[in-house]
Amino acid sequence: xxxxxxxxxxxxxxxxxxxxxxxxxxxxxxxxxxxxxxxxxxxxxxxxxxxxxxxxxxxxxxxxxxxxxxxxxxxxxxxxxxxxxxxxxxxxxxxxxxxxxxxxxxxxxxxxxxxxxxxxxxxxxxxxxxxxxxxxxxxxxxxxxxxxxxxxxxxxxxxxxxxxxxxxxxxxxxxxxxxxxxxxxxxxxxxxxxxxxxxxxxxxxxxxxxxxxxxxxxxxxxxxxxxxxxxxxxxxxxxxxxxxxxxxxxxxxxxxx
Amino acid sequence: xxxxxxxxxxxxxxxxxxxxxxxxxxxxxxxxxxxxxxxxxxxxxxxxxxxxxxxxxxxxxxxxxxxxxxxxxxxxxxxxxxxxxxxxxxxxxxxxxxxxxxxxxxxxxxxxxxxxxxxxxxxxxxxxxxxxxxxxxxxxxxxxxxxxxxxxxxxxxxxxxxxxxxxxxxxxxxxxxxxxxxxxxxxxxxxxxxxxxxxxxxxxxxxxxxxxxxxxxxxxxxxxxxxxxxxxxxxxxxxxxxxxxxxxxxxxxxxxx
Numbered sequence: 436x437x438x439x440x441x442x443x444x445x446x447x448x449x450x451x452x453x454x455x456x457x458x459x460x461x462x463x464x465x466x467x468x469x470x471x472x473x474x475x476x477x478x479x480x481x482x483x484x485x486x487x488x489x490x491x492x493x494x495x496x497x498x499x500x501x502x503x504x505x506x507x508x509x510x511x512x513x514x515x516x517x518x519x520x521x522x523x524x525x526x527x528x529x530x531x532x533x534x535x536x537x538x539x540x541x542x543x544x545x546x547x548x549x550x551x552x553x554x555x556x557x558x559x560x561x562x563x564x565x566x567x568x569x570x571x572x573x574x575x576x577x578x579x580x581x582x583x584x585x586x587x588x589x590x591x592x593x594x595x596x597x598x599x600x601x602x603x604x605x606x607x608x609x610x611x612x613x614x615x616x617x618x619x620x621x622x623x624x625x626x627x628x629x630x631x632x633x634x635x636x637x638x639x640x641x642x643x644x645x646x647x648x649x650x651x652x653x654x655x656x657x658x659x660x661x662x663x664x665x666x667x668x669x670x671x672x673x674x675x676x677x678x679x680x681x682x683x684x685x686x687x688x689x690x691x692x
Numbered sequence: 693x694x695x696x697x698x699x700x701x702x703x704x705x706x707x708x709x710x711x712x713x714x715x716x717x718x719x720x721x722x723x724x725x726x727x728x729x730x731x732x733x734x735x736x737x738x739x740x741x742x743x744x745x746x747x748x749x750x751x752x753x754x755x756x757x758x759x760x761x762x763x764x765x766x767x768x769x770x771x772x773x774x775x776x777x778x779x780x781x782x783x784x785x786x787x788x789x790x791x792x793x794x795x796x797x798x799x800x801x802x803x804x805x806x807x808x809x810x811x812x813x814x815x816x817x818x819x820x821x822x823x824x825x826x827x828x829x830x831x832x833x834x835x836x837x838x839x840x841x842x843x844x845x846x847x848x849x850x851x852x853x854x855x856x857x858x859x860x861x862x863x864x865x866x867x868x869x870x871x872x873x874x875x876x877x878x879x880x881x882x883x884x885x886x887x888x889x890x891x892x893x894x895x896x897x898x899x900x901x902x903x904x905x906x907x908x909x910x911x912x913x914x915x916x917x918x919x920x921x922x923x924x925x926x927x928x929x930x931x932x933x934x935x936x937x938x939x940x941x942x943x944x945x946x947x948x949x
Binding site: 484505511521525538584586 | 698739741742762765767768769770771774775777779780781782786787788789791794795796812826830832839841842843847852945
C-alpha cells in the first residue's frame, strides 16, 4: 500500500500567523499523500466572549451549547480551516477544507447525557474512508476541522485528536498510514525538565516499563493509549512530535513491535 | 449535454432557520446535477458589530478591511456555508462546502485601487471548471460561499451574484446550464406594485422595449445585463425568481431568443 500521513496540529499553532506559516511550510515538505486535522484553540473562546457568549464548563469539562456550536462552526469550520486551506494553496498544495458534514465525511452520534450533558458534542461513529481515499487519489489534501456530523443533530463539536485517530484508522484500509500528533514538546520525554530527552521509540512493552518506572505519567498515558488503539486498528505507526520538527524524522515513534 | 442548475440565494434567506429550511427543501426537489451559491447577508455586519469591528463604507460602497475579511471568512465560509451543507446532508444531498480557496475553485485578482480602495475584494479571474465538473460527476453538490482566492492575497470577499454567474459560465463547457437567481420578488415584474405581474420571458428585444417603456428600470437593468452576459458566455438560460418558487417552473426566464 502507498504511504499516507495524517497530521494533527493543535489550535495554538494555527492561531498565530507566524507559527501557522511555519507549520504550513513544514507540512508542504512532507512527501506523499497527506491530510491535516486541526484543532480550534482558544480563538473560539475568545470570539465567544467578545460576542457575549459564555463558555460553559461543568466539572472542568467544556459544554457546547447552541450558541457555542455556532461559534465553533464559524471559527473552526470558517476562520481557522479556510486560512489553512488558502495558505496551503499558496504553497501549491491542492487543499480542501472539510467539516464532518461535507460529503458526510465524519458521522457521529451526539454524546448521550449521563452525569454531564456535554451539549452538541459528537462521538465519531463512521469515517467515509472511500470518499476520502477518492479525494486523496485525485491529488487533493483534506484539511479537516474538529466538527463531525449527525443526521439527526447536524454539526457537532468533536475533539481534533479523535478526528485524526479515526481518520487514520479508516484510511488504513487504503494506505499505509502514519498518524502524527504535534504537541508542545519534541516528543515523549524521559525527563520532563529536559526538552531534548526524547524517547525515540515506544512499544507496548516499553510503555508498561516506563509507566511502572514513573517516566510516563499523567496526560501522556491516555495519549499513548489512544496511539496504541490506533495501531491496533490498522495504523502503521504513530509519531508524537513538535510542529516545528515535522519532516525532520524526529520525535517519539509509537509502534506495536 | 446533461442539464445542470446553478442556484444563487441571497443572504437574507439563509440567515433565518425557517426560510433556510424551506429553501433547502425546495432545492432538494430540483432534479439533476446542481450547485448552490449563497450570499452572506447581514450576519457578517451584525457579528462584526458585536466584535467591535466597524463596517466601513466609502461613497455608499462596502470596504473589506483585514478585520472584516476575517469576519466574512468566519460567517460566509463557516457559519452560513456549513449550516447549509449540514442541512442538505440531512435531506440526502451529498453537499460539499467550498470557498474559492478550496481546490482553488475560484481564482480572483484583488480589485485594483482606483478612486476607491475596496480592500480585500476579489474580481473573479478563473473558475476551475474541470474540478467542479469532476465533483459533480461524483454525485457531489457544491455549496459555494462568496469568497474567492488569490495566490498573492489569499481569501478575498466576492459578490455572490458574480460567483454564481462565473460558475455557471464555466460549467457551460460541461453542462447545459441554467442559472437561477433567487430574490425577494417572484420575478421581474410588469408592475412593481403587483407582485403577481411576473414577466414570463425576456429576450434582448423585449429587454430594450421594456427599458424604453420604463417597465424595467433601476437595479433590475444591471441584473438583466448580467443575465444576458451569462447567456452570451454559454449559459443556456437564466431564471429570476423567488426562493419559495424554486422547482415550480415559475419566475422570469431570460433567454437570447
